[in-house]
Amino acid sequence: MAEKHLYGAVLLKAKEILDFISNSETAPGLKEISEHVDISKPTVLKILQTLEYCGFVRSDGKIKQYYLGTIFIKYGNESTQSFNLVKIAMPFLNKLRDETTEAVNLGIVEKDRVVLLDRAKSTNSIHFDLELGGTMHMYSSAMGKAILSHYSDEQIDNYLDQTALKPLTKNTLVTRKDLLNNLSEIRNCGYAIDDIENQEGVYCIGFPLVKNGQIFGGFSISAPVFRVDEQIIANWVKLGLETEKNIVDQF
Amino acid sequence: MAEKHLYGAVLLKAKEILDFISNSETAPGLKEISEHVDISKPTVLKILQTLEYCGFVRSDGKIKQYYLGTIFIKYGNESTQSFNLVKIAMPFLNKLRDETTEAVNLGIVEKDRVVLLDRAKSTNSIHFDLELGGTMHMYSSAMGKAILSHYSDEQIDNYLDQTALKPLTKNTLVTRKDLLNNLSEIRNCGYAIDDIENQEGVYCIGFPLVKNGQIFGGFSISAPVFRVDEQIIANWVKLGLETEKNIVDQF
DNA sequence: AAATGACGTTTCTTATTAGGAAATATAGTC
DNA sequence: GACTATATTTCCTAATAAGAAACGTCATTT
Structure with missing residues (x-):
């Protein structure tokens, strides 16, 4: 996955996380995401919080489950x-x-x-x-x-x-x-x-x-x-x- | 735009850039993006390169124009x-x-x-x-x-x-x-x-x-x-x- | 055909940000 | 009411990001 000299390590991680959520049958939680993308829970959590702030994911429940955000409906339509x-x-x-x-x-x-x-x-x-x-x-x-x-x-x-x-x-x-x-x-x-x-x-x-x-x-x-x-x-x-x-x- | 203590400065910038592309009538180039999101050209360029690597944007031409990537069609459908x-x-x-x-x-x-x-x-x-x-x-x-x-x-x-x-x-x-x-x-x-x-x-x-x-x-x-x-x-x-x-x- | 202008790209150094181990909080379960 | 599973916070070091300035590239003008 890692390529030459790519700037934006956080972006690449965010992409992995979004892809994992995207490919999951049922909406995953923090632990599951952290394990699958092989990044520590604190880091994944911080990225998820920022992604949520941006509208790229939405979350549900107390034992949280993450879904792709509705902003992608807009982006997808525009693409x-x-x-x-x-x-x-x-x-x-x-x-x-x-x-x-x-x-x-x-x-x-x-x-x-x-x-x-x-x-x-x-x-x-x-x-x-x-x-x-x-x-x-x-x-x-x-x-x-x-x-x-x-x-x-x-x-x-x-x-x-x-x-x-x-x-x-x-x-x-x-x-x-x-x-x-x-x-x-x-x-x-x-x-x-x-x-x-x-x-x-x-x-x-x-x-x-x-x-x-x-x-x-x-x-x-x-x-x-x-x-x-x-x-x-x-x-x-x-x-x-x-x-x-x-x-x-x-x- | 800046909120409390949000991790992932690059993500927030990427979001600004994607939103700007999304809201543009005609596909913008580096200079235009850089001016509108108020981030220096080198930084915007590096973010765009990573976004392109991730499939979040696609680009066209020598004087490049950036479009939202087709991966959003998938993400949007899944959302x-x-x-x-x-x-x-x-x-x-x-x-x-x-x-x-x-x-x-x-x-x-x-x-x-x-x-x-x-x-x-x-x-x-x-x-x-x-x-x-x-x-x-x-x-x-x-x-x-x-x-x-x-x-x-x-x-x-x-x-x-x-x-x-x-x-x-x-x-x-x-x-x-x-x-x-x-x-x-x-x-x-x-x-x-x-x-x-x-x-x-x-x-x-x-x-x-x-x-x-x-x-x-x-x-x-x-x-x-x-x-x-x-x-x-x-x-x-x-x-x-x-x-x-x-x-x-x-x- | 040389000069100009308008972009995109690279380099390099400092200030800022990211990462994760470990501790802590919180909810659901038996 | 103790146990278990998950989410969240803390904190310090290592890694990363940012942008000024210089450079490259292409297209247009004179």
């Missing part, structure tokens, strides 16, 4: 809105969701991972929603592969050198050869399929967003695998490619 | 989900939105202000969306007044002692007497009206969420004033009160 892509694409993606009834997700790549910027929720009662701001691997997700397929050979090599292709399901492409073949297919047909490669039971079709040879994001349609068949997929591909064109034209 | 209220209430509020076609907002009170936790967006093409995580005054908003009406006399006094009733529109209730009268009406009828008291052109009906005498939040229906009339309001009140009952029963 999302800072991407022109979101403002431009979401109207089209909402329309695509209405046409398909399935979840439609919008993302960009940051540090070799796909980040979910926004989404249109499925209107079906059975569905999987991705968590806003959550990340996925490029190699396993439809959106990620769609984006990766527009990288240069050098960039792809670079990515693969730095990334272990761990299986996430039994369908995950885990060899360089399989993935490169798939990327080549994607480049040809213009869309990517994730047939339960990223998450059990979930089928996705991903589309790249490219203008002037520059990839600036991607989107995907995501559905429980039991709801898809060849005809439906063909229709989603058609609708998705139209949507892609509309978004790119506006960009 | 929202940490409220059981959101999980319980939103299905009912989505239904209420479908019935009214207007924006339906869910909030709680934090430090004397209403915080917007989540919302169902209006389906009308002309509409005002509140910003997620944004805050409103209690005295001027329908949701705020609905909540305030369930405070004890002492709590209300306390609130009024600490709050200047500044007019936000020409209809804002700015005298203690008018507000107390209104709160008394709200207590009787069970809902609050904001007739362009909080924002130009916007009419809201607010409902408190109370269980066992304990106020735990509120919600509101919000519409452009030109779309409301007496009959519509009567219908929204009926639908809102039903929704309120459903949410409270589940809580």
Whole structure:
């Protein structure tokens, strides 16, 4: 975790603490936080008090439990809105969701991972929603592969050198050869399929967003695998490619 | 800004910087940030570098511009989900939105202000969306007044002692007497009206969420004033009160 | 093409802040 | 009413932060 000569030791500690709170199933207390981030209780306490003063955490109860503060709702919303892509694409993606009834997700790549910027929720009662701001691997997700397929050979090599292709399901492409073949297919047909490669039971079709040879994001349609068949997929591909064109034209 | 004996000077500075970025219309650079938060450029630079390393900001360009990081999308989503209220209430509020076609907002009170936790967006093409995580005054908003009406006399006094009733529109209730009268009406009828008291052109009906005498939040229906009339309001009140009952029963 | 100006970045030294062991307080439990 | 688990305070030393000034870099002007 420690990097070169980074200023702001307290900030790095605060980040660890926030991440731990963020990743905890149930809101943790001081002792639990202190143990997990491996910083003494007094120090963690002092940081938590300042974080609370700033609105970055809120706490509850006498044996205190810490939660992420509501200010992050504001910051998160503003982070999302800072991407022109979101403002431009979401109207089209909402329309695509209405046409398909399935979840439609919008993302960009940051540090070799796909980040979910926004989404249109499925209107079906059975569905999987991705968590806003959550990340996925490029190699396993439809959106990620769609984006990766527009990288240069050098960039792809670079990515693969730095990334272990761990299986996430039994369908995950885990060899360089399989993935490169798939990327080549994607480049040809213009869309990517994730047939339960990223998450059990979930089928996705991903589309790249490219203008002037520059990839600036991607989107995907995501559905429980039991709801898809060849005809439906063909229709989603058609609708998705139209949507892609509309978004790119506006960009 | 400086409080008692708060540990973590860097955190407080980081918070100032994040707030400044958050409140800027266009993404600011180092010089602009340094001037506005009144901290020297080297210090701001070092903090920004650490914030960027943590994913709290991202930057663009050679003459750098700073934006809030995408990690806040995740944190914000998790902050929202940490409220059981959101999980319980939103299905009912989505239904209420479908019935009214207007924006339906869910909030709680934090430090004397209403915080917007989540919302169902209006389906009308002309509409005002509140910003997620944004805050409103209690005295001027329908949701705020609905909540305030369930405070004890002492709590209300306390609130009024600490709050200047500044007019936000020409209809804002700015005298203690008018507000107390209104709160008394709200207590009787069970809902609050904001007739362009909080924002130009916007009419809201607010409902408190109370269980066992304990106020735990509120919600509101919000519409452009030109779309409301007496009959519509009567219908929204009926639908809102039903929704309120459903949410409270589940809580 | 040289000069200017507007930023971002680095260096370096002193004053300030952070860190954690140990003691203490406080609440829940048996 | 003693016990246990957690939160909080104290206090001193080691580590960190802050900013003035100098420097680098890029874009624009003359």
